[in-house]
Amino acid sequence: MLIGKKLCVLISLLVNVLLLSKYGVYGNEHVLPLAADKIVLVTGGSSGIGRGAAEYLVQSCAAEVHIVARAAQQLQTVKDALQGLNTSCQHKTKVFVHPTDLSNVSQVNELFETTLADVPIDFAVLCAGITGFLGNLIDTPDEIFRNVHDAVNNNFYATALALRGVLRIMAEQESGSIVVISSDNGVSSSPGGSFYGASKAALINLVKSVAVEVAGYGIRVNGIAPGLINTPITWNQARYPALQPYQCLSEENTTLTADYTCDEPECVCPNLSREDYYNIEPISEIVASWPIQRIGEPRDIATMIMFLLDERLSSFITGQIISIDGGLTAEP
Numbered sequence: 001m002l003i004g005k006k007l008c009v010l011i012s013l014l015v016n017v018l019l020l021s022k023y024g025v026y027g028n029e030h031v032l033p034l035a036a037d038k039i040v041l042v043t044g045g046s047s048g049i050g051r052g053a054a055e056y057l058v059q060s061c062a063a064e065v066h067i068v069a070r071a072a073q074q075l076q077t078v079k080d081a082l083q084g085l086n087t088s089c090q091h092k093t094k095v096f097v098h099p100t101d102l103s104n105v106s107q108v109n110e111l112f113e114t115t116l117a118d119v120p121i122d123f124a125v126l127c128a129g130i131t132g133f134l135g136n137l138i139d140t141p142d143e144i145f146r147n148v149h150d151a152v153n154n155n156f157y158a159t160a161l162a163l164r165g166v167l168r169i170m171a172e173q174e175s176g177s178i179v180v181i182s183s184d185n186g187v188s189s190s191p192g193g194s195f196y197g198a199s200k201a202a203l204i205n206l207v208k209s210v211a212v213e214v215a216g217y218g219i220r221v222n223g224i225a226p227g228l229i230n231t232p233i234t235w236n237q238a239r240y241p242a243l244q245p246y247q248c249l250s251e252e253n254t255t256l257t258a259d260y261t262c263d264e265p266e267c268v269c270p271n272l273s274r275e276d277y278y279n280i281e282p283i284s285e286i287v288a289s290w291p292i293q294r295i296g297e298p299r300d301i302a303t304m305i306m307f308l309l310d311e312r313l314s315s316f317i318t319g320q321i322i323s324i325d326g327g328l329t330a331e332p
Contacts, residue, residue: 052298112165227325
């Protein structure tokens with residue numbers, strides 16, 4: 001009964017966020033949109049959940065959206081795509097891109113101490129992450145433990161560095177709201193993906209601990225634990241079990257292939273079609289067993305991100321992790 005009530009509350013919140021994003025608070029069109037005049041930082045914004053969040057923020061009339069990721073060329077493509085999205089806003093959102101390896105301390109310090117030093121960040125969405133090695137720990141080769149581009153370094157360490165940079169800016173302002181993207185694999189056990197699951201579980205503890213540390217500065221920190229979402233990182237998980245370098249999808253045929261690989265830690269591969277997706281094992285079986293039998297979309301995550309960011313909607317919420325997974329974690 002308690003789980004059912006929690007689900008009803010979450011569904012109600014999501015419906016409210018969708019209505020609010022269109023009509024303003026309580027249907028009043030004169031109330032500012034959710035991100036109006038806000039300056040927002042999005043890490044991992046070149047694809048997947050991060051890009052979906054950036055799109056939603058632009059459509060919600062943010063003043064500035066700063067996107068951070070490794071791939072400079074892909075960032076420019078995203079910037080070009082976002083420029084014309086907020087046609088219904090009173091002003092045009094300024095989109096900035098910052099090619100940065102967030103696992104590199106020097107680059108992160110340069111980003112926050114120089115590039116963004118005078119940027120008063122109101123909101124931050126920390127999405128950067130990778131799948132990394134998928135396989136049982138007993139079979140994990142030595143190379144994975146030495147690979148600085150794998151999940152633990154990129155998902156936890158890099159996010160912690162970015163979070164520190166954002167917190168230092170927000171602490172001076174004595175205000176701010178941050179959403180960190182973890183994973184359902186960090187909420188429950190992750191057989192065959194222990195490195196990935198452990199890195200995401202570490203983020204959950206980081207969110208809860210830091211939220212308490214910075215509450216006195218007027219900063220709220222929350223997290224989201226997505227299930228399977230329609231993003232490149234999900235398609236790469238579909239080729240389980242995996243080895244380095246990461247196996248990607250055929251650009252020409254949009255099918256899984258062992259011939260097309262990506263050595264970059266942020267391995268963004270051409271997507272399968274939705275029809276092909278449901279034929280991939282074991283994902284098709286997983287989706288069929290969920291209460292809501294579909295894969296999630298980046299927008300499903302973006303609406304909750306907006307709810308958690310906005311002070312008008314969630315000012316009494318901090319240190320919380322919200323699972324968005326089609327009801328998977330609600331099952332006994």
